[in-house]
Amino acid sequence: MDLALNQFVLDHINFVHIVREHQALGAHTDIIVFRPEAIKTYRWTHPGARPMGNSTSNQCSHCHRLKTLSPKKDNQDRFSLVLKCSACDWERIFKVPDGFQWYHGESPTRGGDRGAWMVFTEFIPVKAPVKDGGSTNASGSIESDNMDIS
Numbered sequence: 001m002d003l004a005l006n007q008f009v010l011d012h013i014n015f016v017h018i019v020r021e022h023q024a025l026g027a028h029t030d031i032i033v034f035r036p037e038a039i040k041t042y043r044w045t046h047p048g049a050r051p052m053g054n055s056t057s058n059q060c061s062h063c064h065r066l067k068t069l070s071p072k073k074d075n076q077d078r079f080s081l082v083l084k085c086s087a088c089d090w091e092r093i094f095k096v097p098d099g100f101q102w103y104h105g106e107s108p109t110r111g112g113d114r115g116a117w118m119v120f121t122e123f124i125p126v127k128a129p130v131k132d133g134g135s136t137n138a139s140g141s142i143e144s145d146n147m148d149i150s
Helices: 015-021
Strands: 031-034 038-045 069-071 080-085 091-095 116-123
Touching: none
Parallel strands: none
Antiparallel strands: 031 038, 038 116, 069 080, 080 091
16 A cells, blocks of 8 residues: 555655655656656666666576576676676676766665665756747747737
């Protein structure tokens, strides 16, 4: 029931507490927040379960053994993570997706067991009012509210 109650949150004052306490929601889906000025996409990451926000399998794609994948311990980079198989030494590098930033500077690459959140902000262009009652769109052309075709 907890998952269903948190799929829609209207005007919550302190959103940071919602995302920090709901890793279970983030493990299954991104969280998208719609505001008039921007759309924000929050993506949960975990070094073993969801490296850099990417879904992974419990099976190595090279040797096909189960539960042998784990993050490389000597990785000190906050923007990439190496997942390595303990049986065959296969490894894959995951990077932070383009446009995403760490939410509140957190990074799960340094041993965080609860994971961390990334955020991508897409700004929405605001229409500027024009004297004749129309408005300008993102390209600067005028869109009129009163269309008179003679």
